[in-house]
Amino acid sequence: MEQNELIREREYRELQLLFASGNMDEVVAGAKKLIKKYNTAFAWNLLGLAYKRMGEVTQAMSLYEQLLKENENTLFLSNLGNIYYDLGRVSEAEGLYQRTLSIEPHHYNATISLANIYSSLQKYDQSLALLKSLKKATAGEDSDRMSDINYRIAEDFRNKGEAYFDKAIEYYRGSTKPLSSAHMLECIYKIKDKEKYLEESEVINKRGELNPLLGAIQTHAAIRYEIPDHNLFCSEPFRYISSSSLLGISGFEHSLTRKLIEIMDTFESTPQPLLNGGSQSSGNIFSSDRDCIKMIKKIIEKKILEYRQLHQSSAMFLKKWPEKHVLHGWFISLKSGGALNSHMHKQGWLSGSLYLRLEKQANSNAGNIVFSLDGGGYPNGQKHYPTKVLDIKEGDIVLFPSSIFHYTLPVTSDRSRVTLAFDLKPVHE
Helix, strand or coil, X not given: CCHXXXXXXXXXXXXXXXXXXXXXXXXXXXXXXHHHHHCCHHHHHHHHHHHHXXXXXXXXXXXXXHHHHHCCCHHHHHHHHHHHHHCCCHHHHHHHHHHHHHHCCCCHHHHHHHHHHHHHCCCHHHHHHHHHHHHHHHCCCCHHHHHHHHHHHHHHHHHHCHHHHHHHHXXXXXXXXXXXXXXXXXXXXXXXXXXXXXHHHHHHHHCCCCCHHHHHHHHHHHHHHCCCCCCCCCCCHHHHCEEEECCCCCCCCHHHHHHHHHHHHHCCECCCCCEEEEEEECCCHHHCCCHXXXXXXXXXXXXXXXXXXXXXXXXXXXXXXXCCEEEEEEEEEEEEEEEECCECCCCCCEEEEEEEECCCCCCCCCCCEEEECCCCCCCCCCCCCCEEEECCCCCEXXXXXXXXXXXXXXXXXXXXXXEEEEEEEECCC
């Protein structure tokens, strides 16, 4: 390698290390310097990624769109696709991932992202075809990627139904992803006997694993089998349900809620089998750099901090708070008669709901949220599982451990019930 190439490669590595360190202001300055010096796709791409990481999503999007007018580079295509997806522009993201794969058939990130879209649309066989082809093409190259592919294949088999759970278990065992063990245990809990469940659960606990899904399964099993609840996430989740009103809080005004409801339709809706008579936005609304989104995010983050300060010496999920995390949000709109079926947020840590519009008669339970220790289609053995109905009002914010099953009682008002739901999700390296 010539001296000039060695210098350029060193400068590239230094910029990558700077990006990994998280100082995006320096990355922007460094990327612009390398663009001026070399004008390479690598430098342009890191500039776009830095803008995105800084929350300057519109600037990052415009940059990639401009670059693609001159250069159909797979880096630009896939990263613009990621931005579109986060902003809820799913069909446009799908098109960009497909264009990426037409140039580079086994582009890892584009394949994973496109498979994720197919899965979200319940097109599991199309997702599986992509993932299995990628696994075959990249076999032996990277153990972390193999683990990730195995996990995604297992997820598709699990989502196809109980007839495919044995296949799902097989692929989960080939993955070290954070939720692999939990999903494997969930499949075992549903289709295997008590002894097999207890054997796997004990192994997982000995490894010290904790996450919302394990918490939900193990608390449920403790009631069903009448055994002690040894889950490491949160064994008394109802203690950590918090409800308060944002009305009167600085920044939370009618004009803010009106703007949030107005922009809801700018996000594409995503298929949500749990919803009856309603719709859910796709992507992550907090990826948007609109002022109203920034404001409500700031308010929610403040409430989460207050929640942690209140409970900081309590349950393990608060003691083991993820150092790296992201706030992921979406809108849910329910028409009259609409409801959201029982579920929990397995990819979260702390979950919440902010009620932007909710009309109901006095002393009515219509539209209220119900928490339960039973759900997920788990076999309940005809045991009694506690429930708790929370009487909510417009402007309320509810925070709770992501391990709790919850559902919505049917809405009866003529105007739709609009909720901003969110998860604080761990970011795993």
